[in-house]
Amino acid sequence: MFTRQIVRSMVLGAALFAAGAAAALEPAEGEVLLTVTGAIAHTNADGAAQFDLALLEGFETVAIETTTIWTEGVQVFEGVELADLLAAVGAEGATLRAIALNDYAVDIPVADAVEGGPIIAFLRNGETMSLREKGPLWVIYPFDSNPEYQTEQIYARSIWQLDRIEVQP
Template sequence: MSGFTKSITNAAFGLLFCLVSLNATEAGALEPAKSDVVLTVSGAISNTNAGETAEFDRAMLEAIGTVTFETETMWTEGVQTFTGVELSDLLSVLGVNGSQLRASAVNDYAVDIPTEDAVEGGPIVAFLRNGELMSLRDKGPLWIVYPYDSSPKYRTEVIFSRSIWQLDRIEVLP
Protein backbone atom coordinates (compact mmCIF):
# COMPACT_ATOMS: atom_id res chain seq x y z
CA MET A 1 0.00 0.00 0.00
CA SER A 2 1.34 3.44 -0.80
CA GLY A 3 0.09 6.96 -0.62
CA PHE A 4 -3.03 8.19 1.04
CA THR A 5 -6.19 6.10 1.52
CA LYS A 6 -9.41 6.95 3.25
CA SER A 7 -12.22 4.51 3.76
CA ILE A 8 -15.67 5.67 2.68
CA THR A 9 -17.13 3.29 5.24
CA ASN A 10 -15.11 4.87 8.04
CA ALA A 11 -16.06 8.35 6.86
CA ALA A 12 -19.76 7.42 6.83
CA PHE A 13 -19.44 5.83 10.26
CA GLY A 14 -17.62 8.92 11.49
CA LEU A 15 -20.44 11.15 10.26
CA LEU A 16 -22.98 8.90 11.97
CA PHE A 17 -20.89 9.05 15.18
CA CYS A 18 -20.89 12.84 15.03
CA LEU A 19 -24.63 13.04 14.47
CA VAL A 20 -25.41 10.55 17.24
CA SER A 21 -22.93 12.20 19.60
CA LEU A 22 -24.30 15.67 18.99
CA ASN A 23 -27.85 14.50 19.54
CA ALA A 24 -27.05 12.23 22.49
CA THR A 25 -28.38 14.56 25.16
CA GLU A 26 -28.33 18.02 23.61
CA ALA A 27 -26.56 19.89 20.86
CA GLY A 28 -22.92 20.39 21.81
CA ALA A 29 -22.68 17.28 23.98
CA LEU A 30 -20.43 14.41 22.93
CA GLU A 31 -20.85 10.89 24.29
CA PRO A 32 -18.62 10.29 27.31
CA ALA A 33 -15.45 8.23 26.96
CA LYS A 34 -16.06 4.58 27.83
CA SER A 35 -12.44 3.55 28.38
CA ASP A 36 -9.09 5.20 29.12
CA VAL A 37 -8.98 8.80 27.92
CA VAL A 38 -6.11 9.33 25.46
CA LEU A 39 -6.87 12.91 24.42
CA THR A 40 -8.40 15.86 26.27
CA VAL A 41 -9.35 18.99 24.34
CA SER A 42 -10.20 22.30 26.00
CA GLY A 43 -10.58 25.95 25.08
CA ALA A 44 -12.56 27.43 22.21
CA ILE A 45 -14.70 24.38 21.39
CA SER A 46 -18.47 24.04 21.14
CA ASN A 47 -18.87 20.29 21.73
CA THR A 48 -17.85 18.76 25.06
CA ASN A 49 -18.47 15.69 27.23
CA ALA A 50 -16.61 16.44 30.50
CA GLY A 51 -17.49 19.86 31.81
CA GLU A 52 -15.93 22.39 29.47
CA THR A 53 -13.61 19.83 27.86
CA ALA A 54 -13.90 16.99 25.39
CA GLU A 55 -12.35 13.67 26.37
CA PHE A 56 -11.68 10.98 23.77
CA ASP A 57 -10.80 7.34 24.19
CA ARG A 58 -9.20 5.57 21.22
CA ALA A 59 -12.50 4.07 20.06
CA MET A 60 -14.05 7.53 19.88
CA LEU A 61 -11.17 8.77 17.72
CA GLU A 62 -11.52 5.74 15.46
CA ALA A 63 -15.26 6.33 15.14
CA ILE A 64 -14.65 9.78 13.66
CA GLY A 65 -13.06 8.02 10.68
CA THR A 66 -9.53 6.85 10.07
CA VAL A 67 -6.92 7.70 7.50
CA THR A 68 -3.83 5.67 6.68
CA PHE A 69 -0.79 6.93 4.83
CA GLU A 70 2.84 6.00 4.37
CA THR A 71 5.67 8.43 4.88
CA GLU A 72 9.24 8.65 6.08
CA THR A 73 10.01 10.69 9.17
CA MET A 74 13.22 12.15 10.51
CA TRP A 75 12.63 10.25 13.80
CA THR A 76 12.20 6.73 12.39
CA GLU A 77 13.98 4.50 9.91
CA GLY A 78 12.40 3.80 6.53
CA VAL A 79 8.86 4.27 5.36
CA GLN A 80 6.29 4.06 8.15
CA THR A 81 2.55 3.49 7.93
CA PHE A 82 0.46 5.76 10.16
CA THR A 83 -3.24 5.44 10.94
CA GLY A 84 -5.30 8.00 12.78
CA VAL A 85 -8.00 10.63 12.53
CA GLU A 86 -7.49 13.63 10.30
CA LEU A 87 -6.90 16.72 12.40
CA SER A 88 -9.51 18.51 10.27
CA ASP A 89 -12.15 15.89 11.12
CA LEU A 90 -11.35 16.07 14.84
CA LEU A 91 -11.68 19.86 14.83
CA SER A 92 -14.98 19.59 12.99
CA VAL A 93 -16.40 17.20 15.61
CA LEU A 94 -15.27 19.58 18.35
CA GLY A 95 -16.81 22.66 16.77
CA VAL A 96 -13.54 24.57 17.04
CA ASN A 97 -13.80 28.36 17.27
CA GLY A 98 -10.12 29.22 17.49
CA SER A 99 -7.13 29.92 15.29
CA GLN A 100 -4.36 28.08 17.18
CA LEU A 101 -3.98 24.70 18.82
CA ARG A 102 -1.61 24.32 21.73
CA ALA A 103 -0.74 20.63 21.53
CA SER A 104 0.89 19.21 24.67
CA ALA A 105 2.69 15.97 25.39
CA VAL A 106 2.71 13.80 28.49
CA ASN A 107 5.97 15.49 29.59
CA ASP A 108 4.37 18.98 29.18
CA TYR A 109 6.31 19.78 25.99
CA ALA A 110 3.98 21.94 23.88
CA VAL A 111 3.78 23.29 20.34
CA ASP A 112 1.39 25.70 18.66
CA ILE A 113 -0.30 24.58 15.46
CA PRO A 114 -2.43 26.97 13.40
CA THR A 115 -5.89 25.57 12.71
CA GLU A 116 -5.26 26.32 9.04
CA ASP A 117 -2.93 23.27 9.03
CA ALA A 118 -6.02 21.09 9.57
CA VAL A 119 -6.94 20.29 5.97
CA GLU A 120 -8.12 17.16 4.21
CA GLY A 121 -5.05 15.16 3.24
CA GLY A 122 -3.01 16.97 5.90
CA PRO A 123 -1.91 15.99 9.40
CA ILE A 124 -3.49 13.21 11.41
CA VAL A 125 -3.62 12.38 15.07
CA ALA A 126 -2.04 8.95 14.69
CA PHE A 127 -2.67 6.11 17.11
CA LEU A 128 -1.19 3.29 15.01
CA ARG A 129 2.27 3.02 13.51
CA ASN A 130 2.86 0.12 11.18
CA GLY A 131 -0.44 -1.38 12.34
CA GLU A 132 0.49 -1.36 16.03
CA LEU A 133 -0.60 0.84 18.92
CA MET A 134 2.18 3.19 19.94
CA SER A 135 3.37 2.89 23.52
CA LEU A 136 4.50 5.90 25.52
CA ARG A 137 8.09 4.68 24.99
CA ASP A 138 7.45 4.52 21.23
CA LYS A 139 6.08 8.07 20.73
CA GLY A 140 2.50 7.17 21.70
CA PRO A 141 -0.22 6.99 22.56
CA LEU A 142 -0.85 9.75 19.99
CA TRP A 143 1.40 11.51 17.51
CA ILE A 144 0.50 14.40 15.18
CA VAL A 145 1.97 13.27 11.88
CA TYR A 146 2.00 15.19 8.62
CA PRO A 147 2.22 13.34 5.28
CA TYR A 148 5.81 14.51 4.84
CA ASP A 149 6.41 12.63 1.59
CA SER A 150 3.27 13.95 -0.12
CA SER A 151 4.45 17.54 -0.63
CA PRO A 152 7.51 19.73 -0.11
CA LYS A 153 5.35 22.04 2.07
CA TYR A 154 5.35 19.25 4.70
CA ARG A 155 9.16 18.94 4.73
CA THR A 156 10.07 22.15 6.56
CA GLU A 157 11.52 22.81 9.99
CA VAL A 158 8.28 24.55 10.99
CA ILE A 159 6.17 21.50 10.12
CA PHE A 160 8.65 19.12 11.75
CA SER A 161 8.44 21.22 14.94
CA ARG A 162 4.62 20.78 14.97
CA SER A 163 4.88 16.98 14.80
CA ILE A 164 4.39 16.37 18.50
CA TRP A 165 4.41 12.84 19.89
CA GLN A 166 3.19 11.54 23.25
CA LEU A 167 0.28 13.91 22.65
CA ASP A 168 -2.35 13.81 25.39
CA ARG A 169 -4.07 17.21 25.27
CA ILE A 170 -4.92 20.11 23.02
CA GLU A 171 -6.03 23.58 24.03
CA VAL A 172 -7.84 25.52 21.31
CA LEU A 173 -6.80 29.18 21.53
CA PRO A 174 -8.90 32.06 20.15
Protein backbone atom coordinates in the same frame (compact mmCIF):
# COMPACT_ATOMS: atom_id res chain seq x y z
CA MET B 1 -22.17 9.12 -7.92
CA PHE B 2 -20.99 10.62 -4.64
CA THR B 3 -17.34 11.36 -4.17
CA ARG B 4 -15.52 10.40 -0.98
CA GLN B 5 -15.42 14.06 0.10
CA ILE B 6 -19.18 14.58 -0.38
CA VAL B 7 -20.00 11.40 1.53
CA ARG B 8 -17.50 12.33 4.25
CA SER B 9 -19.03 15.82 4.54
CA MET B 10 -22.49 14.30 4.85
CA VAL B 11 -21.34 11.90 7.57
CA LEU B 12 -19.53 14.65 9.47
CA GLY B 13 -22.51 16.97 9.11
CA ALA B 14 -24.84 14.31 10.48
CA ALA B 15 -22.45 13.60 13.35
CA LEU B 16 -22.14 17.28 14.18
CA PHE B 17 -25.91 17.73 13.98
CA ALA B 18 -26.38 14.79 16.33
CA ALA B 19 -23.69 16.09 18.67
CA GLY B 20 -25.24 19.55 18.62
CA ALA B 21 -28.71 18.17 19.23
CA ALA B 22 -27.44 16.15 22.16
CA ALA B 23 -25.23 19.09 23.32
CA ALA B 24 -22.41 16.65 23.98
CA LEU B 25 -20.17 14.03 22.45
CA GLU B 26 -20.34 10.43 23.59
CA PRO B 27 -18.42 10.09 26.88
CA ALA B 28 -15.08 8.32 26.97
CA GLU B 29 -15.45 4.97 28.70
CA GLY B 30 -11.83 3.82 28.56
CA GLU B 31 -8.56 5.49 29.41
CA VAL B 32 -8.63 9.09 28.18
CA LEU B 33 -5.86 9.57 25.63
CA LEU B 34 -6.72 13.08 24.44
CA THR B 35 -8.46 16.05 26.02
CA VAL B 36 -9.51 19.04 23.93
CA THR B 37 -10.38 22.30 25.69
CA GLY B 38 -10.70 25.99 24.93
CA ALA B 39 -12.83 27.46 22.15
CA ILE B 40 -14.95 24.38 21.43
CA ALA B 41 -18.70 23.98 21.14
CA HIS B 42 -19.11 20.25 21.86
CA THR B 43 -17.97 18.59 25.07
CA ASN B 44 -18.43 15.30 26.88
CA ALA B 45 -16.76 16.13 30.22
CA ASP B 46 -16.79 19.28 32.35
CA GLY B 47 -15.95 21.86 29.67
CA ALA B 48 -13.75 19.48 27.68
CA ALA B 49 -13.94 16.89 24.94
CA GLN B 50 -12.22 13.70 26.05
CA PHE B 51 -11.36 10.84 23.75
CA ASP B 52 -10.38 7.27 24.51
CA LEU B 53 -9.07 4.92 21.84
CA ALA B 54 -12.55 3.64 20.99
CA LEU B 55 -13.86 7.16 20.33
CA LEU B 56 -10.85 7.98 18.16
CA GLU B 57 -11.31 4.73 16.23
CA GLY B 58 -14.95 5.74 15.71
CA PHE B 59 -13.89 8.48 13.32
CA GLU B 60 -13.17 7.69 9.70
CA THR B 61 -9.55 6.62 9.97
CA VAL B 62 -6.90 7.68 7.52
CA ALA B 63 -3.60 5.97 6.77
CA ILE B 64 -0.46 7.89 5.85
CA GLU B 65 2.55 6.10 4.40
CA THR B 66 5.58 8.29 4.96
CA THR B 67 9.12 8.49 6.16
CA THR B 68 9.92 10.67 9.15
CA ILE B 69 13.10 12.17 10.51
CA TRP B 70 12.60 10.11 13.70
CA THR B 71 12.06 6.63 12.25
CA GLU B 72 13.77 4.23 9.83
CA GLY B 73 12.14 3.63 6.45
CA VAL B 74 8.56 4.09 5.36
CA GLN B 75 6.04 3.87 8.19
CA VAL B 76 2.26 3.51 8.01
CA PHE B 77 0.45 5.76 10.49
CA GLU B 78 -3.29 5.47 11.05
CA GLY B 79 -5.52 7.87 12.88
CA VAL B 80 -8.08 10.62 12.64
CA GLU B 81 -7.57 13.66 10.46
CA LEU B 82 -7.00 16.73 12.59
CA ALA B 83 -9.69 18.50 10.54
CA ASP B 84 -12.27 15.84 11.46
CA LEU B 85 -11.44 16.02 15.17
CA LEU B 86 -11.74 19.82 15.17
CA ALA B 87 -15.07 19.62 13.35
CA ALA B 88 -16.39 17.10 15.88
CA VAL B 89 -15.59 19.36 18.84
CA GLY B 90 -16.81 22.48 17.06
CA ALA B 91 -13.44 24.21 17.33
CA GLU B 92 -13.68 27.97 16.88
CA GLY B 93 -10.09 29.11 17.21
CA ALA B 94 -7.11 30.07 15.11
CA THR B 95 -4.37 28.19 16.95
CA LEU B 96 -4.05 24.80 18.59
CA ARG B 97 -1.76 24.53 21.58
CA ALA B 98 -0.73 20.84 21.43
CA ILE B 99 0.72 19.55 24.68
CA ALA B 100 2.57 16.28 25.29
CA LEU B 101 2.55 14.12 28.39
CA ASN B 102 5.81 15.74 29.53
CA ASP B 103 4.24 19.23 29.09
CA TYR B 104 6.25 19.97 25.93
CA ALA B 105 3.99 22.22 23.84
CA VAL B 106 3.79 23.47 20.25
CA ASP B 107 1.40 25.76 18.43
CA ILE B 108 -0.31 24.41 15.33
CA PRO B 109 -2.31 26.81 13.15
CA VAL B 110 -5.88 25.65 12.62
CA ALA B 111 -5.17 26.36 8.94
CA ASP B 112 -3.02 23.17 8.94
CA ALA B 113 -6.17 21.11 9.59
CA VAL B 114 -7.11 20.33 5.99
CA GLU B 115 -8.23 17.17 4.24
CA GLY B 116 -5.10 15.24 3.34
CA GLY B 117 -3.16 17.09 6.04
CA PRO B 118 -2.04 16.01 9.49
CA ILE B 119 -3.59 13.20 11.46
CA ILE B 120 -3.59 12.29 15.10
CA ALA B 121 -2.09 8.84 14.74
CA PHE B 122 -2.91 6.08 17.19
CA LEU B 123 -1.43 3.22 15.15
CA ARG B 124 2.00 2.84 13.59
CA ASN B 125 2.49 -0.10 11.26
CA GLY B 126 -0.78 -1.58 12.53
CA GLU B 127 0.16 -1.46 16.22
CA THR B 128 -0.70 0.92 19.04
CA MET B 129 2.29 3.01 20.09
CA SER B 130 3.76 2.80 23.57
CA LEU B 131 5.23 5.84 25.31
CA ARG B 132 8.68 4.60 24.29
CA GLU B 133 7.47 4.48 20.66
CA LYS B 134 6.26 8.12 20.79
CA GLY B 135 2.68 7.13 21.58
CA PRO B 136 -0.01 6.71 22.37
CA LEU B 137 -0.84 9.65 20.07
CA TRP B 138 1.41 11.38 17.53
CA VAL B 139 0.57 14.29 15.20
CA ILE B 140 1.82 13.15 11.79
CA TYR B 141 1.90 15.15 8.59
CA PRO B 142 2.10 13.37 5.21
CA PHE B 143 5.75 14.42 4.84
CA ASP B 144 6.46 12.46 1.67
CA SER B 145 3.39 13.66 -0.22
CA ASN B 146 4.19 17.37 -0.18
CA PRO B 147 7.57 19.14 0.00
CA GLU B 148 5.86 21.94 1.97
CA TYR B 149 5.56 19.45 4.84
CA GLN B 150 9.34 18.87 4.86
CA THR B 151 10.36 21.93 6.88
CA GLU B 152 11.70 22.42 10.38
CA GLN B 153 8.52 24.35 11.24
CA ILE B 154 6.28 21.41 10.27
CA TYR B 155 8.57 18.86 11.91
CA ALA B 156 8.31 20.88 15.13
CA ARG B 157 4.50 20.63 14.96
CA SER B 158 4.67 16.83 14.79
CA ILE B 159 4.32 16.39 18.52
CA TRP B 160 4.38 12.88 19.92
CA GLN B 161 2.97 11.63 23.22
CA LEU B 162 0.14 14.09 22.55
CA ASP B 163 -2.04 14.44 25.63
CA ARG B 164 -4.15 17.55 25.14
CA ILE B 165 -5.08 20.29 22.73
CA GLU B 166 -6.15 23.78 23.76
CA VAL B 167 -8.10 25.55 21.00
CA GLN B 168 -7.12 29.22 21.22
CA PRO B 169 -8.80 32.22 19.57
